[in-house]
Amino acid sequence: MHDIRFIRDNPAAFDAGLAKRGLAPLAATLIDQDAAYRALLTDAQNGQARRNEASKAIGAAKAAKDEVTAAALMAEVAELKTRLPTLEAEAETLGAALRDQLAAIPNLPADDVPEGEDEAGNAEVSRWGTPRTFEFTPREHADFAPALGLDFETAAKMSGARFAFLRGQMARLERALGQFMLDNATAAGYTECATPLMVRDDAAFGTTQLPKFREDLFQTTDGRWLISTSEMSLTNAVRDQIIPESDFPIRMTALTPCFRSEAGSAGRDTRGYIRQHQFWKVELVSIVRPEDSDAELERKTRTAESVLEALGLPYRKMLLCSGDMGFAARKTYDLEVWLPGQGAYREISSCSNCGEFQARRMNSRYRPEGSKGTEFVHTLNGSGLAVGRTLVAVLENYQQADGSVIIPDALRPYMGGIDRLTPA
Template sequence: MLDIRWIRENPEALADALVKRSWSETDAEAMVAELIADDEARRAHVSELQARQERRNAASKEIGKAMAARDAALAERLKAEVSEIKSFIQNGEARERELDKALEDALAVLPNVPLEDVPFGKDESDNVEVRRFGEELIAKRQPRMGNKPKEHFEIGEQLGMMDFERAAKLSGSRFTVLSGQLARLERALGQFMLDTHTGEHGYTEVQPPLLVRDEALYGTGQLPKFEEDLFFTPHGESRLGLIPTAEVPLTNLVREEILPHEKLPLRMTALTPCFRSEAGSAGRDTRGMLRQHQFYKVELVSITDQESSLAEHERMTECAETILKKLELPFRTVVLCTGDMGFGARKTYDIEVWLPGQNAYREISSCSVCGDFQARRMNTRYKDKDGKGNQFVHTLNGSGTAVGRALIAVMENYQNADGSVTIPEALRPYMGGLEKIERQ
């Protein structure tokens, strides 16, 4: 959530940011004008309430003086005035809550403001590549794949270990049943990622709940704007949401807390299933495992002070890249343009892994720095170094990486012409020393 004081002082900057986010100039200017008007109305009402409260207190004292002076008429007039003010205050406090909620609701759907160095653009075609890894591996592996590399679902079905038809019988489209060594390979990938991030990168492993309250989804920005992308289950008179990413419970672990400065940065990681309705993605990646309603992901979350977040963003991205380097999977890293960036991010790096079957790079990790955007929604602060004041924390999140997509990448990059899949050396200890997956 954006700071209304910043908006009040920088209306043109907000309008410019919204235009960069692909809003029309007309809509951006109208939204800013509405916010300013709502804020002014709320502040004017609060000022009036405060003035009436001060007058009530003063009049109450005057009543005592009038009664001491035996001026009954004055005392009665003052009592009537106090009664009228009390009625105004009672109604005014309810009105203040209405104005506060209206302003909060308007702020809740505003996206974060991009950093200055984020490239301007409308969609993914305007993203900017910053580095590549493993191009020599692409050429090196081509001969053993055959004339035309297969896509992962072709490989998996030929191995007899990836079943979409039975998954559809159980749950409908966008689900997969893995079995045998492919199921073990996916589990191995998740364990390998966790071990790397906890053992080498200093993240603390967390096993969070998979069902969360609306407040948690609001805190990280999924609600209210992206409600249709979520799955919910009834819970008493309320509901719980299935997590779309472990970012939600991990980040909200510090909700409504004031953290000691010396405890920062906090770095957490979790391997969890994630659940997304994929609303609006009809027709996209309908075959295979690229876009599923249920998938596993290793999430990285950092909570930092305001001065450290940009450096932490670079570090987090490097941690995610390390996973692909250890697996010897070719990838490229791009910085997302303003029009392609997520709702809560100020800057995002996407890591795109090479998929020979598609002859394309596809996203496998997205690492974002959010500034204090989520912290304001969660009311999470930290003590200044001198201990005299509190500041909002900065939050970061990233995939370290998407396990299902890593499985896809391993299958396609390590496929052999005979239909088998060679297991990357980094994963063999997790596979009981197995070197190759073959049809049984």
């Protein structure tokens, strides 16, 4: 969420940030709305002060037996009593409209974010690993994984499309991946958490899923929202708090199911396990001081990269351009893993620095040591990793000509002695 004071003081910089996002200038409109709101607020406050002053003067006039003055004052108080609620309601309406507008504007890109309209404008930062040379034509996981226990048909009968039913060795492999990622995160200094899978409106608003991404969420009959990522519950752990500076950095991780309606994704990845309504993910969330957030983004991304390297999965690191970043992000790295069945790199992790954007919505602050005032914290989040997509990457990169899949060495301690998935 944006600070109207920053916009008043830096209108050109604000509009330049919007232009980088491909948006029209808004500073002048917002400043005019803010001026109108503050003028109404001032009128209401002045009216209330005058009402209090006149009410006291009535008693003095009556004590002095000045009935003319008393009557005039009583008429003024009566008129103010009628007019003030209207002024206050108008001010509240204008203030709410301004807040809604500020909440609907995406975060401004950091200075080093490349300008671009879509993924074509993203910049490759680095690559790791060499894609395997196959002695046979590699297949997509949807073509050979059903024989290994990745059952789409059974799930579709009970839940519809974009669900999966994992059996036996395949279920064991997914669980192993999640546990391996969680252990990797805790070794990197993240505190393991077990979070709610449902949150209320204010929590979803705080991490920006509401109101913009309402259609991508599932809602319960009592109005709660199923989490689309545990970023929603982890980040809100510091909601409405003033955090001692000595507590930083706060790093949290969780392995949870995630739920997404995938609104607007019709026709994309309809086959296979890449784009599901329900999936597991290890989330990495950091709460830090503003001056530390850039370095924290690099550290967080490195934590996610280390999973891919330990599993021997080739990947590339991309710096997203302004037009491809998420709504709340000021800077984002995507990690894209090589999928030989598709012959392409596909996103498997997204690590973002949101600056104070989410903190303003959550009212999450800290008090610098030696200071009486408070400042907003910076929040960061990232996937460390998406378990289902990592499962796909392991299946495709380690597939064999006979339809079996070799288990990467790093996962074997989690697999109870299984070193290969074999077709049933």
